[in-house]
Amino acid sequence: MKKIAIVMGGYTEESVISLKSGKVVYENLNRKEFLPYKIYIYRDQWILKDEKNHEYPINKHDFTVCLKQDQILKFDCVFNVIHGTPGEDGILQSYFHLLKIPYTGCNFHQSNITFNKKYCLTFLKEFGIDTAVSFFLNKNQPFCEKNIIKKVGLPCFVKPNRAGSSLGISKVYKKEDLLPSIEKAFKEDHEIIIESFLKGIEVSVGVISFNHQIKVLPITEIISRNDFFDFESKYGGGSQEITPARLLPNIERKIQKLAKKVCNILNLSGISRSEYILVKDTPFFLEINTIPGLSEESIFPKQLNIAGISLSDLFKQSIDYSIECSKKL
Template sequence: MTTRVAVIGGGQSCEHEVSLASAAGVAAGLDPTSYDVVPLTIGRDGTWRDRGWRPMGLSGVAQILRGCEVVFPLVHGPRGEDGTLAALCELAGLRYVGSGVGAGALAMDKWATKLVANALGIATAPGRLVTVPGAPIEPWTGPVVVKPVAAGSSRGVSKVCEPDGLRPALEAALALDSRALVEDVIAGREIDVAVLRCADGALVAAPPLEIVGDGVFDYDAKYGGAADFRVPAVLEERDAKALEDAALTVYAALGCSGVARVDFFLTDAGPVLNEVNTTPGMTEHSQVPRMFAAAGLGYSDLLDELVRGAHR
């Protein structure tokens, strides 16, 4: 007997296309002998559409979701990853894959995540919060990275090395969010750690992945096909342990479920947290599946573990 799983992709954020790719990958990757996939897509305008691309109202969506045993939300960014879809599932009493409302909202907010990490003694890049009214008077303090507080896929992220670049970088970030972060540039290796809460409740960290390259790992670098991912990353034992411990600590403190990708800079002084993604890219060739594949957990098996660990 198969389990009926609603796979939701798309969404209204700048990560719409990335989300569609994740949803298509998961829909194809779920073992058809165990799962009956029901695809649902949220358009850029917020309209829900069914398998036949027919538009539906929320009542129609609710009827379809109630006919499924598990919901697998794969909407990256605002109005999805930020706890919005988790809230819909919880209000409807549906089992769903991934982090709950609180964890999704906290992790999506990079400023709030920094505050949590700092309270745990985990280093983050020195930075400050900038709002629209404060952007014109934001002072130049040296090379910085400017990013939206609550956007993903590295959209709106700029490395600024000259004073004249600060204003346009803030404008680009604030075009996607009402708040931006201005952070000091951190010199270190970019290392990602994937953490999974298994169906039995155990937390496991996959072998870390290193992003090799110069400059900011922006949208074009991430999805243009030129990214150099090395997994497992070549690390000293003490660095690997420090990264894993920090990733597990942040994941637990935020209250995450399912899988999350925790991104760090590895410096001479140890790990510096960059951000936490509770709905990371989930095509077979995305970073998280690659990390678990390096541990011997194939793509379909990873998806199976996530569905079996679905919660209300």
């Protein structure tokens, strides 16, 4: 049986979601084909926990574990479910690439581009993808609030450039609220993005891509009970998620076509979930997650369920594809 390291945790507040996603992967891997291990990655420690909650340190030099004297555990593949850094931004992907250990999801190049909102939006705009008007700001960089508002207007959104799960995001209605929102975002990242508000229908689109075969999952319409789709809305029941979304067939096809186009432009593999705002029948790209949540509260598993795709089958496909791709390197 193939030994699978399910890496979870991470360095951000998203770690609590990652642990839930990791539990889902662990429970749904077919034990006739795979032998899964739970690996917890935090800033201060990398450890394996067994069924009896015994902890074993990870050897970071080669990503092995000494379970007993002279018994070294090596993994056939890594199943990455870390949301945020270091699992979604290319850091771990680069590490496993250097060690020649297969890992699920897209490679380090794509991970780095997609996790950085500035890079991703700038790149996609070159291919004609509609996005909100935006303003980028580095920490300690002088700025003029009047010029920012002149460009993006009010209301607007202030976001950390490299963060997920809507952490550090604010919706700004008044000029006097802009600076506190910028300071809040800078607590999450030293780069931020300020975007114009797009009034329309928010949708989330799950995509599965293996060997350039792209399948778009049923689209989810998001109705947040809060001011926007924030962390509490995503994981605390503060939103209504309707799958399939209530869209006219021609609009649904337009969004599906756009999701495929984005996936092809970014050359993604594995699974992803992208967000759009539908403004007068035109979808505007917001962002993309290359390691979407897999917990019971998450959107992606619900889309899979409606599409008739089991988690077990998807996870097997992800692992098999990753191992096959590693042989070509």
